[in-house]
Amino acid sequence: MTKLPKKFIDSISHIVSADSTIYDDDALEKYGCDETPELFALPDAVIIPENSAQVEKIVRLCYKYNISITPRGAGTGVAGGAVPVAGGIVLSLERLNQIIDIDRKNLIAVVQPGVITGNIQRAVAAENLYYPPDPASVDSCSIGGNIATCAGGMRAFKYGVTKKFVQGLEVIMPPGEKIKLGGKMIKDVSGYDLIGILTGSEGTLGIFTEIMLRLVPLPKYSVDLLAGFENVADCAKAALSIVSETGIQPAAMEFIEDEIVEIEEIFLERKMPLSGAKAQLIVSVDGFDEQTVENEYMRVGEHLFAKKATDVLVANNRSNSELLWEARRSIRDALRHRSPDIAAEDLAVPPTNTPDLLAGVKRIGELHNAKIVGFGHIGDGNLHIDLLRDDMSDEQWRLTKEKIVPELLKLAVKLDGTITGEHGIGYIKRKYLHLGRNNFIIDRMQAIKSSIDPMNLMNPQKIFP
Numbered sequence: 314m315t316k317l318p319k320k321f322i323d324s325i326s327h328i329v330s331a332d333s334t335i336y337d338d339d340a341l342e343k344y345g346c347d348e349t350p351e352l353f354a355l356p357d358a359v360i361i362p363e364n365s366a367q368v369e370k371i372v373r374l375c376y377k378y379n380i381s382i383t384p385r386g387a388g389t390g391v392a393g394g395a396v397p398v399a400g401g402i403v404l405s406l407e408r409l410n411q412i413i414d415i416d417r418k419n420l421i422a423v424v425q426p427g428v429i430t431g432n433i434q435r436a437v438a439a440e441n442l443y444y445p446p447d448p449a450s451v452d453s454c455s456i457g458g459n460i461a462t463c464a465g466g467m468r469a470f471k472y473g474v475t476k477k478f479v480q481g482l483e484v485i486m487p488p489g490e491k492i493k494l495g496g497k498m499i500k501d502v503s504g505y506d507l508i509g510i511l512t513g514s515e516g517t518l519g520i521f522t523e524i525m526l527r528l529v530p531l532p533k534y535s536v537d538l539l540a541g542f543e544n545v546a547d548c549a550k551a552a553l554s555i556v557s558e559t560g561i562q563p564a565a566m567e568f569i570e571d572e573i574v575e576i577e578e579i580f581l582e583r584k585m586p587l588s589g590a591k592a593q594l595i596v597s598v599d600g601f602d603e604q605t606v607e608n609e610y611m612r613v614g615e616h617l618f619a620k621k622a623t624d625v626l627v628a629n630n631r632s633n634s635e636l637l638w639e640a641r642r643s644i645r646d647a648l649r650h651r652s653p654d655i656a657a658e659d660l661a662v663p664p665t666n667t668p669d670l671l672a673g674v675k676r677i678g679e680l681h682n683a684k685i686v687g688f689g690h691i692g693d694g695n696l697h698i699d700l701l702r703d704d705m706s707d708e709q710w711r712l713t714k715e716k717i718v719p720e721l722l723k724l725a726v727k728l729d730g731t732i733t734g735e736h737g738i739g740y741i742k743r744k745y746l747h748l749g750r751n752n753f754i755i756d757r758m759q760a761i762k763s764s765i766d767p768m769n770l771m772n773p774q775k776i777f778p
């Protein structure tokens with residue numbers, strides 16, 4: 314039985330059709346979690362609007378009746394941002410899922426927030442255009458969620474993270490006001506950069522209902538290399554040296570350590586290439602001219618051998634490349650298969666400090682006798698460091714997390730980095746926000762939040778402790 318006021322429910326039924334609301338506990342369950350391990354909270358209702366006018370009316374009504382709103386894209390977040398921890402409604406954007414326009418001359422795609430990001434990539438590729446941000450979840454996450462978390466992914470190394478590609482936003486802001494920011498013009502400095510503030514705001518400042526994405530020309534050729542190393546330090550140093558010593562800018566550079574390769578082999582039920590190596594590095598080179606791409610990948614390969622790679626394999630046809638990336642994209646599922654409970658950290662440091670970060674993480678694991686594994690976007694200095702529960706008792710697991718997680722986060726900060734590079738603070742990291750930001754900065758951020766959302770109804774209990 315829902316706790317929402319009857320008058321609210323009656324008014325909602327005048328805004329959306331009956332099949333756009335969920336009040337039944339069983340059906341609500343799907344919306345009580347995202348991909349964050351060990352986090353669940355049932356909302357009082359789920360509302361699934363079909364257009365931005367409905368979103369505007371729903372937000373207005375929630376402010377009238379003092380009801381919390383948790384915006385939700387595809388629910389692949391790993392910081393608990395879409396989990397309705399404060400109750401109230403989940404406002405799911407899943408039905409705003411149209412690609413409205415691909416403007417080839419202005420290099421812009423206009424999309425609704427619920428479109429799955431991979432579908433945007435494929436649609437613009439058909440027009441010889443490219444939307445580069447490529448989170449490993451690309452075929453399950455939504456573009457609205459990507460903007461709300463400022464998603465990173467594999468190709469950020471060359472092309473940049475999501476915020477670089479947000480050129481315009483339609484947003485429903487508290488208490489139910491539709492605004493439009495940016496546009497097809499490339500330059501715009503009329504006042505504060507509100508798109509910048511909203512990108513990465515994790516649903517705490519407003520709801521995106523339409524998005525203008527910047528596109529670039531589609532690179533025609535791409536080759537992936539897989540290199541194996543005898544130890545993690547050699548792999549990290551080799552990765553770091555590629556751009557500075559060869560002058561070549563790879564599109565992506567991903568690190569995977571041997572324990573993860575073993576876990577993947579069990580999950581995927583197949584042997585992985587270079588399976589005996591202690592550390593693996595995937596390097597992807599792309600461009601517009603076949604000969605240039607070939608020269609570049611050959612030079613990168615030679616460079617990796619010179620930097621102590623024991624093997625370098627070339628995936629120069631589509632099926633080899635797909636196998637490589639499929640394995641990379643399935644790491645998170647493989648880890649959850651091995652240990653459903655995981656503390657998944659998302660540390661980012663200046664790329665020059667990645668060797669120290671990886672060494673420090675191993676030291677922490679050994680000190681506490683805990684299984685910590687690492688993989689991720691080594692080119693960006695952004696590594697996913699996962700502490701696995703395996704067969705620990707509830708109490709052991711609680712104590713281990715309490716001890717180790719802050720040590721990992723402090724290590725990243727000590728190395729001039731940050732406690733989250735791309736997943737966001739969401740719900741689960743908010744108690745650690747002070748490790749990465751001082752009180753003055755947190756206070757200014759909260760001032761922005763309360764000036765936009767004085768009733769604190771837009772995704773409450775997220776970001777701030």
Ligand SMILES: Cc1cc2nc3c(=O)[nH]c(=O)nc-3n(C[C@H](O)[C@H](O)[C@H](O)COP(=O)(O)OP(=O)(O)OC[C@H]3O[C@@H](n4cnc5c(N)ncnc54)[C@H](O)[C@@H]3O)c2cc1C
Pocket residue numbers: 347348383384385386387388389390391393394395406426447448449450453454455456457458459460461462463464465466467515516517519520521522642645646735736772
């Ligand atoms: C297997 C796997 C791999 C992943 N790999 C990566 C990766 O490489 N890089 C990376 O950055 N992330 C990665 N992620 C995390 C996740 O996919 C991203 O955070 C993604 O951007 C979330 O999108 P979503 O649509 O699922 O958002 P949700 O999980 O639904 O929501 C995320 C946040 O955005 C807010 N939100 C959603 N839609 C809107 C909207 N329209 N308006 C306002 N706020 C909104 C929500 O309130 C919430 O705070 C991965 C996750 C998984 C499970």
